[in-house]
Amino acid sequence: MTMKPVLSRSPFLSELDDLLNGIGVKLQISPTEHDEAKRRYDTITNG
Amino acid sequence: MRIGTTVKPKGEDEYDVDLVCELKADPSDFPNPIDLLDMVEERLRANQTYDGKIERKNRCIRINYANEFHMDILPACPSPSNFDFHGEHCLKVPDCTLEDWKDSNPKGYAKWFEGKARDATVEFRKSIEALPEQQAYEDLATLPRVVQLMKRNRDVILEDLDAKDRPISIVLTTLAAHYYNGSPSVIDALEYIVFNIRLHTVGTQRIKVLNPTNKEEDFSERWANDAKLYDTFVGWVDNLASSLEALRKTQGLPEIAAQLKVMFGENVTNFVVEDHLKRLTDLRKTGSVATTASGIIVLTETPKSNPIPYNTFHGNE
Numbered sequence: 559m560t561m562k563p564v565l566s567r568s569p570f571l572s573e574l575d576d577l578l579n580g581i582g583v584k585l586q587i588s589p590t591e592h593d594e595a596k597r598r599y600d601t602i603t604n605g
Numbered sequence: 606m607r608i609g610t611t612v613k614p615k616g617e618d619e620y621d622v623d624l625v626c627e628l629k630a631d632p633s634d635f636p637n638p639i640d641l642l643d644m645v646e647e648r649l650r651a652n653q654t655y656d657g658k659i660e661r662k663n664r665c666i667r668i669n670y671a672n673e674f675h676m677d678i679l680p681a682c683p684s685p686s687n688f689d690f691h692g693e694h695c696l697k698v699p700d701c702t703l704e705d706w707k708d709s710n711p712k713g714y715a716k717w718f719e720g721k722a723r724d725a726t727v728e729f730r731k732s733i734e735a736l737p738e739q740q741a742y743e744d745l746a747t748l749p750r751v752v753q754l755m756k757r758n759r760d761v762i763l764e765d766l767d768a769k770d771r772p773i774s775i776v777l778t779t780l781a782a783h784y785y786n787g788s789p790s791v792i793d794a795l796e797y798i799v800f801n802i803r804l805h806t807v808g809t810q811r812i813k814v815l816n817p818t819n820k821e822e823d824f825s826e827r828w829a830n831d832a833k834l835y836d837t838f839v840g841w842v843d844n845l846a847s848s849l850e851a852l853r854k855t856q857g858l859p860e861i862a863a864q865l866k867v868m869f870g871e872n873v874t875n876f877v878v879e880d881h882l883k884r885l886t887d888l889r890k891t892g893s894v895a896t897t898a899s900g901i902i903v904l905t906e907t908p909k910s911n912p913i914p915y916n917t918f919h920g921n922e
Contacts, residue, residue, distance in 0.1 A: 574792045574852065577861065580877035581869050582750045582791070583742045585612040585757055587620065595622050595674055601654070602624065602668075602676070 608718045609740050609749040610778055615760040615870065618768055622676045623665075625711050627696065632682045638699035638706050642666065645680045663701045681709065689713040689818040713818035721782040722748035751794045752781045754869070755845070761870045762844055763837065772838040775824045776814045783817070796849050803846045806839045858882070 587595075614620045626645060635641050646666050649655045660667040665677040683694035689710055697706040723746060742750075755777050763771045784801040788794045805812050811829075816822035828835040848868045855861045858878065866874040 571790065571792055574861070575790050577865060577877055577881060578754060578791045578795070579742070579750065580880055581757070581865065581873055582745075582753055584873045584876055585753050586742055587611055587613055591613075591620075591674070595676075598668075598670060598676060599622060599624065602678070 607715045608722070608778070609745050610752040610756070610774070612753045612756050615757070615764070618760070619672075620674045622674060623711070624676055624678045625696070626678050626680045628680065628682055630682050631685055632697045632706055633685075635682070635699075637704070638697075639701055639704060641680045641682070641699050642701065645678060649678070661701075664698050664707065679709075679711075684708065687819065687821065691716055691818070695819040695821070708816075708819050708821035710816055710819035710822065714816055717818050718748075718778065718782050721785055722746040747789050747791055747794050748782060748785050750791050751785070751798060752778050754791070754795060755781060755798075757869050757873075758845055758848075759841055761868065762841055766837065770834060770837065772834075772841060773824070773827075776838070779814050779817065779824055799842065799846050799849060803842050806842055811835050 611620060628641070632638070642661070642665075646659065646661060649659055649666060649668070655668055658668045658670065660669060662677065665679040668676045668678065670676070679698055681696040681698045684697050685694075687695040687708065689695055691713055693710075693713055695708060695710040695713065698709050699705075700707040752774075756774055759771055759777065780802050781798050784798045785794060786797045788797065812825070813823060813828075814825040816824060823829075825835075828838070845868075848864065852861065852864045852868070855864050858881070862874055862878045865877075
């Protein structure tokens with residue numbers, strides 16, 4: 559029987575991951591901005 | 606936008622949406638490739654909606670939506686003889702400066718990137734013709750997250766340069782995907798990618814970044830004409846590698862936060878650190894946070910940790 563290795567993660571790296579993901583969330587284009595881009599795009603591609 | 610690496614622009618920069626207008630025509634139908642750009646521009650100008658918003662660029666027609674974003678429309682014809690490894694036609698796009706065709710393959714590139722980005726936990730939705738719906742951050746695979754951070758770091762570190770003099774996003778995206786080690790951790794993947802890019806830029810020879818799905822397209826061609834641009838890229842990679850090393854050596858949240866501010870900007874870091882502290886306070890209230898001997902905050906499942914009592918700030922209650 560093969561066992562999957564259990565990967566232990568340093569708490570420091572997990573915390574860094576949390577913070578970097580937090581920054582990533584803030585870098586996302588807002589849904590309003592995206593909807594506006596999509597509306598313009600649809601106008602051009604359908605027009 | 607399709608590959609999920611778009612980031613909110615910093616300062617007054619605008620984000621762009623690229624649209625490929627693929628005509629079912631043979632490039633040889635256009636003895637002068639610029640005619641194709643002229644045709645598309647003329648068609649757009651005929652529509653009053655776009656009047657005053659159109660700008661001719663070297664390979665595309667740009668529609669400027671003031672203070673919002675710009676949309677680059679890239680006219681293209683399928684290359685009759687060049688197929689990528691997905692079996693699809695590569696494209697030929699007109700280039701005003703060269704007055705000739707240039708090779709490209711945006712759809713094949715997006716497929717290649719998606720393949721690289723797919724990890725054990727996230728599958729992408731596929732949408733080719735329509736502008737993809739925005740992916741929630743939690744649905745985004747690790748690779749696009751890392752690319753977003755690299756782009757942001759570039760814009761922070763090279764803020765004083767014109768956007769056109771900074772390393773272009775397609776180069777960063779290609780290098781990141783090429784060196785991605787499949788790790789689900791953003792910090793692991795970022796460190797691995799930057800380490801490997803640096804490994805290949807320490808020599809005196811310039812690296813070349815080709816489109817992996819169309820080797821005729823050199824994403825880094827501007828470095829061949831301007832050595833300063835390549836030096837800027839190498840300097841930025843060195844800076845990012847040093848910053849990641851410094852981040853590893855930090856101890857405690859204030860030090861981490863200070864380093865993140867240098868790397869990604871003050872405002873965004875302040876928001877994130879505040880959120881982080883708030884979450885930790887909430888966890889502490891429920892008794893599910895503890896410190897280890899090294900003083901790092903972890904969940905209480907970790908053995909040998911000492912729970913932190915919730916401080917009510919009410920004195921000796």
